[in-house]
Amino acid sequence: MLNKLPVDERRAQLVECALDLAERGGISAVTVRAVAAHAGVSLGMVHYCFEGKDELLAAMAERLVLELSASARQVFAAVREAPEVSGVRGLRELLQSGVDGMWSTMEANPNRRLLTYEITTHALRFRAAGSPPTGAVADEQYAVMDAEVSAFLDECAERTETTWTEPVAVIAHRSLAALDGLVLRWLVDRNTEAIRAELDEVVLAITSKAVEKPPGRPVPRAS
Structure with a gap:
């Protein structure tokens, strides 16, 4: 069978x-x-x-990318069900909900996240050794997450009638880099209390890149 x-x-x-x-x-x-x-x-x-272990590892990485994307979409979809809010304060609330949701997902399955880092490192070693197809796995992982977070940031700004003062892709890239570092640190020391405080700082940093749209006059968005 x-x-x-x-x-x-x-x-x-x-x-x-x-x-x-x-x-x-x-x-x-x-x-x-x-x-x-x-x-x-x-x-x-x-x-x-x-064909061999390398192709299998590439398929494993692709599965993890899909899981990360699906997890992000699920978290962000839950945020969409939150009560209507507006202004920079409302934006911060939405961002906090999104970051908390992503963190809870990671914390519930740390071994899966650790494996993601391990496969990414493996892919980068292959890229450095001259194997672009295998190395592209790392690029794909971050490209997918950049796109998911950028879309979420755009939607949060639209819902709260705010606008970003920097290109949203830049903000998403910087935010994910910060979150990556915090996740890795937590995997080392499992100090959830400290990381929760740091996550709040990340949300504040992201929110600082937004302003409210003046009534009746849209603010030009960064492109």
């Missing part, structure tokens, strides 16, 4: 098995033999679906 799965379903199953192994033992735990054993299939089946 297992051997009759369509190739795309088989690939998805093997990627999930590989992610499970990596969450528990890191990338080094992901071998073709280990994935085959964990999935209950032959070595030949794994090789049929993936």
Whole structure:
């Protein structure tokens, strides 16, 4: 029965098995033999679906990118259900809700986030060694998150009748860099209280880049 799965379903199953192994033992735990054993299939089946470990790791990274994107959209969708607010103060409330939601998602599954960093580092090493296709995984991950956060910032500004004083892409890039650093620090010391305070500072920093639109006269947005 297992051997009759369509190739795309088989690939998805093997990627999930590989992610499970990596969450528990890191990338080094992901071998073709280990994935085959964990999935209950032959070595030949794994090789049929993936040329080797590198292609499997790339597929794992793509799955993580999709998960990050879906998680961000879910959090941001919940923020859309918040009561109507306006002005810079209202903008801060929406941003705080979004950041808190993203943090809660990360905190609920730290091993998955740690694995994301590990695969990103692996991809960057391949890029430095002259393997652009594998290295592109890191670029894709951050491009997706930049786009999701930029869209969220735009929507928050529109809802609160505020406008950004810098290009929203720049603000999103800077915000994600700050959040990345905080997540990594938390993975090291698990000091949630300290990180929560730092997250508040990040929200304040983002909010400082917005102003309220004058009544009846739209403020030119940064482009």
